[in-house]
Amino acid sequence: MKITGAKLIVCSPGRNFVTLKLTTDEGIYGLGDATLNGREKAVATYLEEYCLPSLTGRDPFDTEDTWQYFYRSPYWKRGPVTMTAIAAIDMALWDIKAKALKVPLYKLLGGKTREKILVYCHANGRNAGEALDDVGRHMELGYKAIRVQSGVPGVRDSYGVPRHGEKYEPALRDQLPKEGRWDTEKYLRFAPTLFDEIRSAYGEDLHLLHDVHHRLKPVEAARLGKELEPFRLFWIEDAIPADLQEGFRLIRHHTVTPLAVGEVFNSVHDCHTLITEQLIDYIRMTIVHGGGITPLLKLANLAALYHVRTGFHGATDLSPVTMAAALHFDLAIHNFGIQEHMPHSELTDEVFPHAYSYKDGYMYPGDAPGLGVDLNEELAAKYPYERAWLPANRLEDGTMWDW
Ligand code: GCO
Numbered sequence: 001m002k003i004t005g006a007k008l009i010v011c012s013p014g015r016n017f018v019t020l021k022l023t024t025d026e027g028i029y030g031l032g033d034a035t036l037n038g039r040e041k042a043v044a045t046y047l048e049e050y051c052l053p054s055l056t057g058r059d060p061f062d063t064e065d066t067w068q069y070f071y072r073s074p075y076w077k078r079g080p081v082t083m084t085a086i087a088a089i090d091m092a093l094w095d096i097k098a099k100a101l102k103v104p105l106y107k108l109l110g111g112k113t114r115e116k117i118l119v120y121c122h123a124n125g126r127n128a129g130e131a132l133d134d135v136g137r138h139m140e141l142g143y144k145a146i147r148v149q150s151g152v153p154g155v156r157d158s159y160g161v162p163r164h165g166e167k168y169e170p171a172l173r174d175q176l177p178k179e180g181r182w183d184t185e186k187y188l189r190f191a192p193t194l195f196d197e198i199r200s201a202y203g204e205d206l207h208l209l210h211d212v213h214h215r216l217k218p219v220e221a222a223r224l225g226k227e228l229e230p231f232r233l234f235w236i237e238d239a240i241p242a243d244l245q246e247g248f249r250l251i252r253h254h255t256v257t258p259l260a261v262g263e264v265f266n267s268v269h270d271c272h273t274l275i276t277e278q279l280i281d282y283i284r285m286t287i288v289h290g291g292g293i294t295p296l297l298k299l300a301n302l303a304a305l306y307h308v309r310t311g312f313h314g315a316t317d318l319s320p321v322t323m324a325a326a327l328h329f330d331l332a333i334h335n336f337g338i339q340e341h342m343p344h345s346e347l348t349d350e351v352f353p354h355a356y357s358y359k360d361g362y363m364y365p366g367d368a369p370g371l372g373v374d375l376n377e378e379l380a381a382k383y384p385y386e387r388a389w390l391p392a393n394r395l396e397d398g399t400m401w402d403w
């Protein structure tokens with residue numbers, strides 16, 4: 001079998017997605033997600049200008065060599081744009097391989113090692129009361145694990161909370177990125193009271209998660225982890241900007257609250273210290289931004305040696321193609337921990353019809369051959385790309401901060 005064509009589909013059914021479609025001489029095609037939130041066109045251009053010309057004529061079964069080619073041959077390695085582009089190629093090739101063999105992708109990744117995939121959803125509110133109610137609503141939908149974000153009294157822009165009570169979506173179609181204001185001390189005083197209320201209201205069985213979104217310094221994260229210990233969180237996520245892996249040593253030294261990090265990582269070289277020193281419990285680097293299924297299998301195997309489990313990013317800016325890839329992966333690897341599930345809009349699901357499903361707190365990739373996701377190109381064409389920005393963030397005094 002040979003690759004005969006490559007096409008990029010950039011569409012915006014509610015939010016932007018970049019999808020790669022590879023076709024073969026045998027009529028089988030594969031899909032790969034190339035969406036990098038807020039930087040979509042950079043990846044599309046990288047693929048179009050520098051990758052797609054070298055794809056024709058390759059055997060789609062040569063996933064390792066093709067991956068090494070696109071990783072090594074440009075000389076300039078790594079970075080989110082490059083690695084997202086390589087991921088799209090890799091995903092599409094695995095989709096083709098599994099379709100050619102007429103099996104669901106997980107069968108090629110080692111087969112099932114569990115029956116179903118534990119997922120966590122998002123509950124949020126502009127204040128603790130609203131967040132509490134939203135947790136209750138999601139429990140009624142069957143979720144066993146819930147990430148909770150709440151507005152902080154006196155803080156204008158808390159992470160993960162819509163200002164006016166609409167559905168949360170950080171990428172906004174605007175003239176320029178929206179700038180938020182943040183106050184660490186107010187947040188640190190508030191967070192333990194929020195989780196105290198949630199535990200008192202809903203008991204011990206629910207898994208509770210929380211995303212700090214890179215806003216603390218190590219000693220502050222250590223204090224948060226310590227003060228949240230009585231409420232036994234499943235994890236705190238992205239407690240600090242993880243540019244410096246060694247920064248996690250201090251947090252780890254002070255708290256037994258489990259730590260998750262990595263949705264912005266794109267290479268094993270972003271997290272090998274975190275893993276080999278056992279500084280984290282869950283690695284969130286995901287298939288679309290981490291270079292694809294080929295390197296993620298290696299990363300998961302490394303993590304398994306050090307008792308680190310996966311907890312893949314799964315926000316709505318990762319397309320249904322990535323969601324499907326993640327679910328096949330989650331089903332197959334032994335050191336799976338949990339999968340994020342932020343359901344896509346009905347329109348997105350219509351543009352990307354898929355075999356995966358949610359039921360009662362768990363997800364299932366389905367048994368369609370390959371990834372089990374398609375792209376309705378005619379419908380996608382009705383929703384052209386619209387530039388959207390992730391927000392920027394400043395402290396109260398105007399200092400630029402991590403969002
Ligand atoms: C999460 C993430 C997202 C990101 C978004 C950025 O844990 O789901 O933090 O909400 O902010 O994916 O593109």
Ligand code: MG
Nearest residue numbers: 211237238263
């Ligand atoms: Mg996050």
